[in-house]
Amino acid sequence: MFIGDLRIHADANTLIEAVASRWVDIANEAISTRGKFHVALSGGSTPRTLYNLLALPKFAEHIPWDRVHVYFGDERTVPPDHNDSNFRMAKEALLDRVAIPLAHIHRIKGELEDPHDAADVYTRELTTNLPLSAQGVAQFDLLLLGVGTDGHIASLFPATPVLHERARLVEAVRVEKLDCWRITVTLPVIDHARHVLILISGDAKAPIIRDVFATRRTPPFPVQLINPQGVLEWHLDQAAAALLPEELRS
Numbered sequence: 001m002f003i004g005d006l007r008i009h010a011d012a013n014t015l016i017e018a019v020a021s022r023w024v025d026i027a028n029e030a031i032s033t034r035g036k037f038h039v040a041l042s043g044g045s046t047p048r049t050l051y052n053l054l055a056l057p058k059f060a061e062h063i064p065w066d067r068v069h070v071y072f073g074d075e076r077t078v079p080p081d082h083n084d085s086n087f088r089m090a091k092e093a094l095l096d097r098v099a100i101p102l103a104h105i106h107r108i109k110g111e112l113e114d115p116h117d118a119a120d121v122y123t124r125e126l127t128t129n130l131p132l133s134a135q136g137v138a139q140f141d142l143l144l145l146g147v148g149t150d151g152h153i154a155s156l157f158p159a160t161p162v163l164h165e166r167a168r169l170v171e172a173v174r175v176e177k178l179d180c181w182r183i184t185v186t187l188p189v190i191d192h193a194r195h196v197l198i199l200i201s202g203d204a205k206a207p208i209i210r211d212v213f214a215t216r217r218t219p220p221f222p223v224q225l226i227n228p229q230g231v232l233e234w235h236l237d238q239a240a241a242a243l244l245p246e247e248l249r250s
């Protein structure tokens, strides 16, 4: 498995501070080099504290928000004001608190009746707004990911057909075990991002992190399928890293 850069932080606060600083650095590098910063947010619970922190002046004032374009790596099939909406979480924690133009917020329309339509609409949103990588794939400057206790990333869950998708950028996926549909970017989009930052916190994630780093499972965990063309950084806190072998933790 491609490991990339593994960084273990003392605790959850130090982890979030470090990732917020990386965000600022990557944003300013993209803006000074290409004029814009295209970032895909992850959902779930872990990134909420990061988004809250980025909205604070000590970070927000170092980001030219008028040059930032925000997207989402995946979304639940719910309206934007629903409790389960990744957009709503990010809006309340960050987007409502910084001077980002509304036109620069590219959310996934989880409320559409047919999730396949939502995937097609979002594919057009990405191909219309994102630059292309050298291989011609829509390219984010930064894509944030969390990892589920089953090894899923975005809404790429174990044993789902979307894991084999190599052409489409966005897919609607049926997640039987959650009895729901999700809309998610596919592995090619993740692989072609300039920077992929994986953010993992808490002891509940220690067993999956041990297994992801230690075992070459068949079939692999979805997170083990990442093959980044750009930079991959794992940011863990000590609790999430607790079961890693000593040589990886030192």
Ligand code: 6PG
Residues within 6 Å of the ligand: 042, 043, 044, 045, 046, 047, 073, 074, 075, 076, 086, 145, 146, 147, 148, 152, 153, 154, 155
């Ligand atoms: C989602 C996320 C998902 C998340 C993991 C980890 O929509 O739920 O995109 O991939 O990152 O499930 O979630 P937690 O941070 O809540 O553990």
